Amino acid sequence: MCGIIGYAGSSPALPYLLKGLEQLEYRGYDSAGIAVMEKGEPRVVKSVGSTARLREKVSGHSLSGGLGIGHTRWATHGVPSEANAHPQSSGPLYIVHNGIIENERILRSELEAGGEVFLSETDTETIVHLVNRAMRQGIAFPEAVRSILPLLEGSYSFLMAHADPSEPLVAVHRGAPLLLGTCSHGVFVASDMTAFPGDVHSTLPLEVDDMVMIRSDGRFEILSLTQGKERVATLVSRSHHGVHGKGEYPHYMFKEICEQPEMLDRLLAKRIRREDGRLSVRFSSEAERALSSARRIRIVGCGTSFHAGILGKYRIEALSGVPVEVDVASEFRYREPILDPDADLLVVLTQSGETADTLAALRMAREAGVPTLALVNVEGSTADREADATILLEAGPEFGVAATKTFLSQIALLTLVALFLAPDDRLREKEGRSREEILSDFLKLPMLLDKTLSLSTGVTAIARSFIEVSTVLFMGRGGDFPLALEGALKLKEISYIHAEGYAGGELKHGPLALVEKGVPVVSLLSPDERLVPKMVSNMKETLSRGAFLVSIGSERFQEEFSPVSSMSLSLPDCLPMFFPLVSAVPLQLLAYHTACFKGFDVDRPRNLAKSVTVE
Numbered sequence: 001m002c003g004i005i006g007y008a009g010s011s012p013a014l015p016y017l018l019k020g021l022e023q024l025e026y027r028g029y030d031s032a033g034i035a036v037m038e039k040g041e042p043r044v045v046k047s048v049g050s051t052a053r054l055r056e057k058v059s060g061h062s063l064s065g066g067l068g069i070g071h072t073r074w075a076t077h078g079v080p081s082e083a084n085a086h087p088q089s090s091g092p093l094y095i096v097h098n099g100i101i102e103n104e105r106i107l108r109s110e111l112e113a114g115g116e117v118f119l120s121e122t123d124t125e126t127i128v129h130l131v132n133r134a135m136r137q138g139i140a141f142p143e144a145v146r147s148i149l150p151l152l153e154g155s156y157s158f159l160m161a162h163a164d165p166s167e168p169l170v171a172v173h174r175g176a177p178l179l180l181g182t183c184s185h186g187v188f189v190a191s192d193m194t195a196f197p198g199d200v201h202s203t204l205p206l207e208v209d210d211m212v213m214i215r216s217d218g219r220f221e222i223l224s225l226t227q228g229k230e231r232v233a234t235l236v237s238r239s240h241h242g243v244h245g246k247g248e249y250p251h252y253m254f255k256e257i258c259e260q261p262e263m264l265d266r267l268l269a270k271r272i273r274r275e276d277g278r279l280s281v282r283f284s285s286e287a288e289r290a291l292s293s294a295r296r297i298r299i300v301g302c303g304t305s306f307h308a309g310i311l312g313k314y315r316i317e318a319l320s321g322v323p324v325e326v327d328v329a330s331e332f333r334y335r336e337p338i339l340d341p342d343a344d345l346l347v348v349l350t351q352s353g354e355t356a357d358t359l360a361a362l363r364m365a366r367e368a369g370v371p372t373l374a375l376v377n378v379e380g381s382t383a384d385r386e387a388d389a390t391i392l393l394e395a396g397p398e399f400g401v402a403a404t405k406t407f408l409s410q411i412a413l414l415t416l417v418a419l420f421l422a423p424d425d426r427l428r429e430k431e432g433r434s435r436e437e438i439l440s441d442f443l444k445l446p447m448l449l450d451k452t453l454s455l456s457t458g459v460t461a462i463a464r465s466f467i468e469v470s471t472v473l474f475m476g477r478g479g480d481f482p483l484a485l486e487g488a489l490k491l492k493e494i495s496y497i498h499a500e501g502y503a504g505g506e507l508k509h510g511p512l513a514l515v516e517k518g519v520p521v522v523s524l525l526s527p528d529e530r531l532v533p534k535m536v537s538n539m540k541e542t543l544s545r546g547a548f549l550v551s552i553g554s555e556r557f558q559e560e561f562s563p564v565s566s567m568s569l570s571l572p573d574c575l576p577m578f579f580p581l582v583s584a585v586p587l588q589l590l591a592y593h594t595a596c597f598k599g600f601d602v603d604r605p606r607n608l609a610k611s612v613t614v615e
């Protein structure tokens with residue numbers, strides 16, 4: 001949720017903290033702050049808004065201290081303000097924190113009753129007061145940190161620095177991710193790898209219940225809180241794969257949309273292999289074992305990942321005959337689902353691998369003895385580490401808050417899973433084609449995505465027509481239904497226009513009441529002979545109520561949908577099972593261009609964060 005970074009070394013910490021915070025800004029950007037342990041007196045600078053503001057504010061200070069911490073915030077306790085921005089402090093201690101302290105109210109009351117004065121509304125401040133109180137009671141730093149951890153409930157991580165720079169920087173991982181990174185001049189610790197500068201050559205993901213003491217001479221000691229002793233861990237060489245930066249693109253989101261053909265090409269080349277003269281879908285042996293043994297697949301995810309899950313259900317059930325259930329993770333974990341360890345495989349979809357509800361579902365399944373498989377983008381993330389098997393999305397780092405290329409990778413992989421599980425005869429019966437033919441067509445999709453990207457002018461024209469509207473409806477049937485949900489989510493999250501997605505068949509059961517003159521309705525039309533005529537009648541139903549009808553369909557059926565549409569986009573023809581991969585692109589571009597026309601910060605939509613590590 002929030003981004004945290006710390007550095008202890010022989011170089012000035014400040015430039016690294018600022019650069020790292022800029023990279024972490026996608027995790028939260030309500031406010032930001034740094035604390036540098038200058039000899040004599042620590043300096044704290046905080047600002048509301050982006051890290052650019054913080055940089056401006058810091059420019060008047062010359063800070064040379066080699067130990068510092070920084071934070072970019074996504075508010076949970078208290079409004080975005082300088083008082084609530086981190087670092088928070090108490091006595092000689094400074095803290096930055098990610099996650100939630102669930103028993104904060106009780107702790108705060110006790111501390112206030114004991115005379116502690118709170119200057120913020122944050123739960124973070126309780127931690128630093130507790131440690132300071134422990135020190136006043138005679139426990140030395142950093143032991144004082146360890147002593148208060150049993151009092152804290154929740155899933156969190158924090159960094160704590162002491163005003164005396166000869167004291168170590170302390171990092172505590174109690175559920176929110178943290179990584180160490182080492183270089184020739186010191187040690188970094190941050191919520192994710194993107195915050196590390198190029199100088200970092202080796203990294204180490206911390207484990208839950210690790211407490212690390214980092215010294216400015218580059219030494220660090222990891223204490224396992226569960227084992228109560230030092231944990232020996234091996235640093236791994238940092239892969240520089242996926243270099244960051246927007247390059248010539250105006251926004252990360254646009255860059256990430258444009259990267260999709262290349263990303264898909266790489267993904268398919270890895271997963272579709274020619275063996276013994278035949279094309280087949282291959283995953284790791286653990287993932288293949290897990291998939292092949294499942295008699296029922298349970299998919300869970302949140303937001304965009306949930307939408308990918310619905311498409312996964314449609315494809316896997318139709319092609320393989322294996323029953324699939326799909327749930328929003330936050331519902332799954334509390335609705336008391338019936339889990340069967342002998343039949344079920346729980347598949348979690350999560351680009352970040354850190355979404356709190358999705359991880360809770362994963363842990364529930366593990367506790368019930370149900371095997372688990374994670375489809376995840378971030379290698380080394382909690383989902384990757386905790387699931388029995390992983391299929392990596394291999395989309396490269398995604399910085400835009402709105403998921404784009406990771407969604408495409410999820411739906412591509414779920415279609416591959418369906419094809420992996422599909423018996424040959426069933427494939428032929430359903431699709432009228434052999435596996436070889438289908439997989440050869442799949443390998444051509446990146447080219448079709450490239451072609452689709454070049455339809456950008458048509459998309460911008462539609463986006464321009466959305467600037468003044470207050471509601472947009474999206475509808476589709478079959479595999480286009482989850483895409484309608486996703487198209488609506490993309491539009492609402494970055495352009496702040498109210499948008500809803502519906503199954504075409506649901507139109508007359510309610511949503512039609514919203515259609516009046518000028519209301520845009522976006523219809524999606526896969527080249528599916530069974531569904532196109534039904535969608536065209538749904539379109540006509542909205543048209544007769546005055547809808548501004550936008551259709552996005554396969555060029556094969558252009559003559560059916562174009563004449564009834566106010567605006568239309570014809571996409572390259574492909575098998576119906578692949579169409580959502582193609583239509584995802586104009587839906588993402590539509591949201592992107594609409595938000596740009598409206599002048600919004602596309603990469604950092606209000607109130608949202610990239611990684612939702614709290615419930």
Ligand code: F6R
Pocket residue numbers: 301302303304305306349350351352353354355358401402403404489490493610611612
């Ligand atoms: C929307 C979006 C979110 C995420 C959701 C789950 O563009 O990005 O809806 O899809 O927060 O995140 P992950 O996939 O990281 O579990």
